[in-house]
Amino acid sequence: MWHNTLNLLFISILVGILLGVFGATAAHYFRTGIYFIEQLVSTRFDNANRFILIFCSLSIAAVMISLIKAKFSLIRWHGPADTIFAAHRVDNELDIKSGIASTLAAFFSAAGGASVGQYGPLVHFGATLGSWIKTILKLRISTDIVLGGGVAAAISAGFSAPLTGIIFAHEAILRHFSFKALAPIAIASGTAIVIHNYLWSSSNFMMGLYPGTDIGPMILISIAAGPFFGFVAILFMFTILTFAKIPTQMGLNQFQSFLVAITGLSIIGTFYPEVMGLGTSAIISLTTGSTLLLMAVAILFGKIIATALSLGFGFFGGVFSPALLVGAAAGSIATSVLSWMGIQSFQGPELIICGMAAVAGSVIGAPISMIMIVLELTGSYSLALVSTIGIVTASMISGQLFDHSIFDRQLLSRGIDLSRGRMGIRLMEESITKITSSDVLKFKPEVIVDVAKAEMVKMRLNEAYVNTHEGKYIGKLHLKTLIFAKPSDAIIKYTDTEALNIKSDASLQQAIEAAANFIGETIPIVDRKTETLVGTINEGDLLKMYLDLQGQTIDLEKR
Incomplete structure (x- = not known):
């Protein structure tokens, strides 16, 4: 120990x-x-x-x-x-x-x-x-x-x-x-x-910029702005994923994709250089100065399109930094609109910081981490507190209407559903071939009942399977059915062709779902392409395999 x-x-x-x-x-x-x-x-x-x-x-x-x-x-x-x-x-x-x-x-x-x-x-x-x-x-x-x-x-x-x-x-x-x-x-x-x-030391331009924040009014403003930030995050993620499909849909090769991206980004960068690159200087400008409403709108849409062009047409990088700038622009827009409405209850760029954290947190699926980033980068407990409402509200909106994060949606496009959790993923990935038994009693369709019954009693089996001469699966044979059958009849007459069978490439999850209402000893595993009987599985092996995976998952997550 x-x-x-x-x-x-x-x-x-x-x-x-x-x-x-x-x-x-x-x-x-x-x-x-x-x-x-x-x-x-x-x-x-x-x-x-x-x-x-x-x-x-x-x-x-x-x-x-x-x-x-x-x-x-x-x-x-x-x-x-x-x-x-x-x-x-x-x-x-x-x-x-x-x-x-x-x-x-x-x-x-x-x-x-x-x-x-x-x-x-x-x-x-x-x-x-x-x-x-x-x-x-x-x-x-x-x-x-x-x-x-x-x-x-x-x-x-x-x-x-x-x-x-x-x-x-x-x-x-x-x-x-x-x-x-x-x-x-x-x-x-x-x-x-x-x-x-x-x-190398480090400097944080945000630290010390916020002498104090009036919590009461800012919480109400954060509640109102949260849904807006959530919809901005959805627009950002949707645009990126949509642009990623365009080269394939248009049949563009790598050179053509790069040419589209380079030309488009050059045009955007010529008129709005703030949206190019990592966008650090633009974030500083938004959080430390006053940006006009039209400029903030241009930065928001320009950054979304520039990022979607970059990632969708050949370049590679992260979405976190672009999401921060998009969020800062959204916060600046919200600040300008509230100021125009005569609501000026905040002393600085509090709403801009909240927008940065809310949009980025929704995009990457980490709202609590973004609350901590606000706290650690600004050193302001009150700002982190009032930002919490906007961050959580935005994440709730984007999570319900889009997905937990852009990464979850990317994995879902590959057939990986993280909403199932670790256990669900393991069940879908685990193949039943590990528990498939090839030790199966098979008969040809013309075998008579007396012969088949004697063989099944000898091997102490209640179930057997019937295949054609070409090896194709026909169905299942039950001993209880043969007991009252005419001894000289061919067993094909008593073969259960509607018996449950599972495809040979099925996952453990699919096998469990198929066997949920199954009554019997074994379930045939059939290759759907060749229509041949691969083997059988039983409920006990399915349950044991499930429990083994459950134990591994518990060990990973809890211990």
């Missing part, structure tokens, strides 16, 4: 520290590299035509992304949706090659000026680092521990928000709480912020 506890504690500390160090380093150099390239381009080509500059910059990024995709032989990029799916399984390690390639693609997309985010790629890369460490050190720990630690480190260093890192890993990725996962996740998050601040 003590040995196992100390071993788990040592592994937790080791994994947490390693993930914290690697996560902080990756987050720093990822962001620093992007900013360095952005500054280099803006400094060297300050007087260049904006359209040509953006077009050339995005073209270079497109070439690099194409080379990365070809070099790593990837069919698609991997991101937070893959991390979430991996965390819902006990036997699914993240592909390290895909994680590295996707991170590089996101880096060049953002550095080239595409309207993509940085935090999604960092989250997936942190999780990939966790899988890599587990593989290298040959650690006998569950996948969710290393994934959660990597994610927490990335968020902690990326936002300078260690508490948010811990909560985000549990809320958005793991979607459960367990004590054995808490220690490495907390250590990774804490280590990441310590390493990041010690080596």
Whole structure:
């Protein structure tokens, strides 16, 4: 007992520290590299035509992304949706090659000026680092521990928000709480912020900007603005997913898709440069200055379209940073409208901060994490409190009318329904071939009743199966039916051709649903393509398999 506890504690500390160090380093150099390239381009080509500059910059990024995709032989990029799916399984390690390639693609997309985010790629890369460490050190720990630690480190260093890192890993990725996962996740998050601040320091432009917030009126305003932020989040997610289908529907190849994206983004960036890239400067401008209503509207729709073009037509990156800017623009719109109506009960950009957190929280499915981000980034308890209502209301609206997050909808398009939970996913993925028995008594249709009955009694079987000479399944034979049958009759006359049978590629979930009202000993498993009998299963094996999966899920989530 003590040995196992100390071993788990040592592994937790080791994994947490390693993930914290690697996560902080990756987050720093990822962001620093992007900013360095952005500054280099803006400094060297300050007087260049904006359209040509953006077009050339995005073209270079497109070439690099194409080379990365070809070099790593990837069919698609991997991101937070893959991390979430991996965390819902006990036997699914993240592909390290895909994680590295996707991170590089996101880096060049953002550095080239595409309207993509940085935090999604960092989250997936942190999780990939966790899988890599587990593989290298040959650690006998569950996948969710290393994934959660990597994610927490990335968020902690990326936002300078260690508490948010811990909560985000549990809320958005793991979607459960367990004590054995808490220690490495907390250590990774804490280590990441310590390493990041010690080596590179960090500055937070939001800290100290809010001397005080009148809670009463702001709560009422937050309640009223919450649904608006929810609908903005739905529009953002819907547009991204819709644009992602267009290249396939139009039959565009990779070059044509990039050309559409580069041309469209160059036009948008020429008139509204604020919506390009990570959008950090635009967020600062919205939260620290006064933005005109029309400009805020232009930023909102411009950012949504630019992000959808970038992600749908070849570039790769996250949606978190774009969602923050879209939310800030939505908050600015709400502030301007309320001011026009004569409602000026707030002292600063409180509603803009609430909009940022509400839209982003709805998009990534992490409202509690966004409340913590407001608290850690602003240092204002009252602002976090009044933002809570808007964040939760927006998440409720988007969750009911759209989905829990954009990642859930992406997985659903692949046939993975996270609403089923871990147990539901495992039941749908687990094949019944493991419990299918090929030891089956079979007869040809012309065999007489007396012979079949004698063989069944000899083998102590109440059920047998009838196949054609070509091996095709006909139906089930019951001993109780043969007892009162004419001995010289052919058994085909007494064969139950309507007996329940299950397709050979059925999942455990499908088999359980099919057998819910079954009465008998065994259920035939039939290959629907060849119409042949593969074997049989029984209710006992189904129940045992279900209980085994249930035990694994409980062990993962609770212990």
